[in-house]
Structures are given as structure tokens and as C-alpha cells.
Amino acid sequence: MHFELMHKNRPTASLELAAENGKIYVEKLASVYEREHMPVGTVHPDSPSYNRRKVEAWLNERAIPKERSGLQRIIDSYGLPHPNLLLLDSLGISLSDQYWLKPADSNVTWGEVNFFENRFSEDLGEILLGNCGDIRDKVFRSPDATSSGNLPKKWQISNNRRILMKGGKRPYFQEPENETVASHVMEFIGVSHVEYDLTAVRGKTYSLCETFVNRDTDFVSAHYVEDMSADIPSDESKRLDFFLVWCEKRGITGVRPFLDRMITVDFMLCNTDRHLNNFGMLMDAETLEWIGPAPLFDTGNSLWNEIPTEHVRPGETGECKPFRNDFHDQLALVSDFSWLDPLKLKALPDEIAGLFRTHGILDPGRIERIRDCLSWRVGFLEYAIADPAFLRRKPRHRRRPGSLP
Numbered sequence: 001m002h003f004e005l006m007h008k009n010r011p012t013a014s015l016e017l018a019a020e021n022g023k024i025y026v027e028k029l030a031s032v033y034e035r036e037h038m039p040v041g042t043v044h045p046d047s048p049s050y051n052r053r054k055v056e057a058w059l060n061e062r063a064i065p066k067e068r069s070g071l072q073r074i075i076d077s078y079g080l081p082h083p084n085l086l087l088l089d090s091l092g093i094s095l096s097d098q099y100w101l102k103p104a105d106s107n108v109t110w111g112e113v114n115f116f117e118n119r120f121s122e123d124l125g126e127i128l129l130g131n132c133g134d135i136r137d138k139v140f141r142s143p144d145a146t147s148s149g150n151l152p153k154k155w156q157i158s159n160n161r162r163i164l165m166k167g168g169k170r171p172y173f174q175e176p177e178n179e180t181v182a183s184h185v186m187e188f189i190g191v192s193h194v195e196y197d198l199t200a201v202r203g204k205t206y207s208l209c210e211t212f213v214n215r216d217t218d219f220v221s222a223h224y225v226e227d228m229s230a231d232i233p234s235d236e237s238k239r240l241d242f243f244l245v246w247c248e249k250r251g252i253t254g255v256r257p258f259l260d261r262m263i264t265v266d267f268m269l270c271n272t273d274r275h276l277n278n279f280g281m282l283m284d285a286e287t288l289e290w291i292g293p294a295p296l297f298d299t300g301n302s303l304w305n306e307i308p309t310e311h312v313r314p315g316e317t318g319e320c321k322p323f324r325n326d327f328h329d330q331l332a333l334v335s336d337f338s339w340l341d342p343l344k345l346k347a348l349p350d351e352i353a354g355l356f357r358t359h360g361i362l363d364p365g366r367i368e369r370i371r372d373c374l375s376w377r378v379g380f381l382e383y384a385i386a387d388p389a390f391l392r393r394k395p396r397h398r399r400r401p402g403s404l405p
């Protein structure tokens, strides 16, 4: 199958593709027309050569991940085509950037196919949410064929806005609520974020957020900001510098203050899922200028979402990401806390407990335990802000509240 990789209306590369056993193969990267418009991470800034394997990895990571909740069951039960075929049927069009695949024998234009301006089918999204068993006569051209992440999700159009609807997972289905709580917290303390609302459809709770990308911008996840083939350091003490060096090499500014806020929010809310595809940068798709860090999104795996209520404790945190495995070690990477208002910080546990109570979804005992854990984390943070050297001490040398209850 011969396609042109397009960036808006710009032919960027000519590709010979094959799809087999759940994978897309780039059999030939015939020509690269506009090197600088190739997706970030697929060409090395210092090397003139092209590596079709990088383009292949980029394309495959664009399809619905195999790990998506319920996907295999839907494929097995209803004969839904494989994710990579869905990706090709949808021409690889997404609502997170301006790349797409144009069949070589077609005259179709970006203006005619992009999902920012044109309507799309919600059939695939409904199937992926488990709301529709019979896939006959369904239309699959949709941004749901290119959405990543493991939670059930679907794009929809409401009042001409492109909205991502995300569900939760067992046992508490707490993630949609967490998204709204996290966006409220970030609004409260002044951190740039995606706004999430809560809705219920057929008895299930979902979060709703609008795309933070428009028809002129690309979201580039931190994963692609770093060079994909360079050795990502296994030594965790080098991970932050590795990322910062790549941001500098690419000319992205404002990264340190952004990371300070992200790490602090993730510490407070005990977010266990800030991997390199859950934050990133925005770029102007025409001029290729970096706009800066994207507003924070996907903070749903937090607030002890998967921990049984009786085990919700401040020390029951799980593993931290992306720069350190331990939350306290990662917090020690924050370079400046002066942007954080101590009075607002103190108010957060009650504020968050109040939000959960208003939603009326979690049981009161669980909310109370989450509130207590948040008080502990806020206390820890206050202590760290007052005495920055405190975080750099080994845990056993930290005085209260460094010792976990």
C-alpha cells in the first residue's frame, strides 16, 4: 500500500506500508520531501539519514493500543478489524496533531478530511465503549482509530467542539472524577491544565474535555521530544537531565517551571501514571515553532484510585513517574516552589474532599481516608518548602513528617 505521509496539506514522505498480525510495517521510506516536517522523534536532528523503523514505531504507536480496556474482547466477539487496519481506514487522522496518510492515488485534501473542521463517525467510539455489539453497517472513519491510552474513550462533537469522553476502570471507576478534581485543583493553584467535566451516560461516569490542539498545532509527547533511538538512561538520576537536554536541543522554552508544577501536582495528588506520553509540548504545525508545554491532562490515575479503601494510607503510593520511581525523590527535583500559595495548599484536602462529596459517587469512608492522606502529603510539602534541604536527606534522616505513618 502506497501512502504519502502528510502534514496538513504538505506531502512529507512517501511510504510503502504493509499491515500484518496487528502491526504496520514501513517496507520502504521512498522519499522524504520535507525533512523538518517529519514527525518529531522520527528523524534525528544531528543525522542526515532516515530510519524507517522510527517512522514504523511512530505509526504503530498511533493506533489504538492492544492494552486498551476491552479491546481484545470486542475484536474477538464482534470481529472488529485490527487497530492498525482501523488506523489506515481512518487515514491516521487524529485530534491531537495534523499528520495523516494520503493514499498515493487519491486527490483528497486536508481541508476535506481533517476532524477539526469535518464531522466524523461516532460508531467506532461507541463500539470501543462497549455500547454497540453489531458492527455491521458501521462507519469507522474516526479519531478514535488514533487515540492512545488504555482507558475506554471516545471522541464526540458537541456544539461544534471536539470533546474526549473517558471512562474509568475497576474497582472504583474513580478516574473520571479524579480528572475533574485534578483540573479543579490546578485551577485553584494556578497551573495550566485541561478542563475536565463529569457526565453520566447509561449509569456510567465519564470525564469530558475539549481538545487542547487546534487545526494549527501539534501535540508532541515527551516521549517523542526525547530521541527515540538514543539510549534513554536506565539510571533514574539521569532521566530529568536527559529530557531537559533534548528540550534545549529542540529549542523548547519554559520547561523547568512547567515541570516544577507538574511534579508538585503529581506529588500532592499521588498521580502514578505521568509517563512520557502523558505530558508534552505544543508546536505550530505551519512554522514549526515550539509554543511550549501543553496544558496538563490525564491525571486520573491518582488519589489512590486502585487501592482498596481499607489500604488507603499516605505511604501506600505506588510507583512514581516519569523521572524517579519514588515520589519524594521526584519532589526533590523541583527547582522552585515560590509560585505555590501556602494558604491555598493548606486548603486543598478539604477542598478535594468537598468536591468528592458533591459528586456523591465515592462512599464517605473512602473520601475521609483520601482527605487524611492528602493532609499528610500537604504537610510533607509544607515542610519541604520551608526547608528545601529536607528532601535531599535520606528518608531515615528526615524528621517529621518525613517518616511515613
Ligand SMILES: Nc1ncnc2c1ncn2[C@@H]1O[C@H](COP(=O)(O)OP(=O)(O)O)[C@@H](O)[C@H]1O
Pocket (backbone or CB within 6 Å): 095, 096, 147, 148, 149, 150, 151, 152, 153, 164, 166, 194, 209, 210, 211, 212, 213, 219, 221, 277, 278, 297, 298, 300
Ligand atoms: N484534550 C486533549 N486534546 C488532544 N489530545 C488529547 C487530549 N487528551 C488526551 N489526548 C491525547 O490522547 C491520548 C490519550 O488520552 P489520555 O487522557 O492520556 O487517556 P488514558 O487515560 O487512557 O491514558 C493522550 O496521550 C494524548 O495524546
Ligand SMILES: [Mg+2]
Pocket (backbone or CB within 6 Å): 148, 149, 150, 277, 278, 298
Ligand atoms: Mg494517558
